[in-house]
Amino acid sequence: MAKKPGPIDTKLVHAGRRPDWTHGVVNPPVYHASTCLFDTVAEFEAAVKNPNAGLYYGRRGTPTQWALQEALIETEPGAAGCRLTPSGVSAIAAALLGVLKSGDHLLVTDSAYEPTRSICDGLLKSQGIETEYFDPMIGSEISRLIKPNTKAVFCESPGSLTFEVQDIPAISAAAKAAGAVVIIDNTWATGLYFNPFDHGVDISIQALTKYVVGHSDAMMGCVMATERYWPRVERSVFQLGLCVGPDDAYLGLRGLRTLSVRLKQHEASAMRVAEFLWAHQHVDTVLHPALESCPGQALWRRDFKGSTGLFSFVLKAGDPALLNHFIDDMQHFKIGFSWGGYESLILPARLTGTRTATTPNFPGPLLRLHIGLEDPEDLIADLGEALERYHNAH
Ligand SMILES: *Cc1c(COP(=O)(O)O)cnc(C)c1O
DSSP states (O other): OOOOOHHHHHHHHHOOHHHHHHTTTTSOOOOSSBBBSSSSSSHHHHHHHHHHOOOOOOGGHHHHHHHHHHHHHHHTTTTTTTESSSSSSHHHHHHHHHOTTTTTTOOOOOOOTTHHHIIIIIIIIHHHEEEEOOOOOOGGGGGGGGGGEEEEEEEEESOOOTOOOOHHHHHHHHHHHOOOEEEEEOTTTTHOOGGGGGOOOOOOEEETTTTTOOOOOOEEEEEEOOOOTTTHHHHHHHHTOOOOHHHHHHHHHHHHHHHHHHHHHHHHHHHHHHHHHTTTEEEEEETTTTTTTTTTTTHOOOHSSOOEEEEEEOOSSSOGGHHHHHOOOOEEEEESOOOOOOOEEEEEEOTTOOOSSOOOOSSOOEEEEEEOOOOOHHHHHHHHHHHHHHHOOO
């Protein structure tokens, strides 16, 4: 059943629109700014004392960036602040560097996006911060891994490539009891389908590049945090010098206005495609958080308001070398990184080197799909033909 409009749809129309920023037009002007001018020395000195009170310097943003930040806060109630970063990866780095220091221990879900692991195993390691990866399905058992110097737990739910849904409230409770901060990568669900701050999370990041921008034409991330952690996160973003250009911020806000409508269509179409695959004789399993075959599906039902367009499926045992027969001749699914745009994408997903705590064992190749806004019947026909090509090549 397609979702009906709800309160979030009204919120998204008005969020971040202040008349003193827009001066009567619907959308905020795109301010291209580095230098901001002060009329008097007294005004300059007042601004130095309180640089976030108004225009100060381009790196701290203008109403173009502020409008998007304010609107994003409305999508994750409980956030005390939001900062834009030039990519999702820079948002992850800023969040981690904001709360960790040399000698600290960090727990990270084994299902984390690969570049997150790269930050942990590279940059953080070189700073003397130790990372330990945990089974995404660990739940409250995570308390067994918490050491006296464990300062943060990093979650991503559902996980990249394999889509395990995590028990965020249980993990948060265990982390809180030990005084560790909980960070989540909320890119898959966005604040519309999962509000981290209702589930015990302290810091939330998103790759806005994906669903918020929504049209595959800009790179951007954001970091939000509760009152308690916001000063540290804000300082980290500031000290790293992270900021985004006004044209990208404008595209982000434009995308956010239609996010709810787009997600409803991604959700409905992805469900149809996932169910088609689930019933198909050449498919071993489908890793879609709303299907029983996905680890943590009950947690998804308990905690999430919806599912989106990204999921994976596993082919029955076969020669991985024949995978090209499956993908190369597809009509609607294109091969490419990223997701969240209006176009459907397919990627052969390789887990080698991306798992250290758990090793999911699949009989055949793992494929990740992003279901775009095409007619799902066209996508199903495309996949049906690809499955026959793969099977007949055996
Ligand atoms: C793409 C992605 C990111 C990184 O976003 P970029 O804007 O490409 O840096 C982070 N987390 C997840 C889950 C992603 O899929």
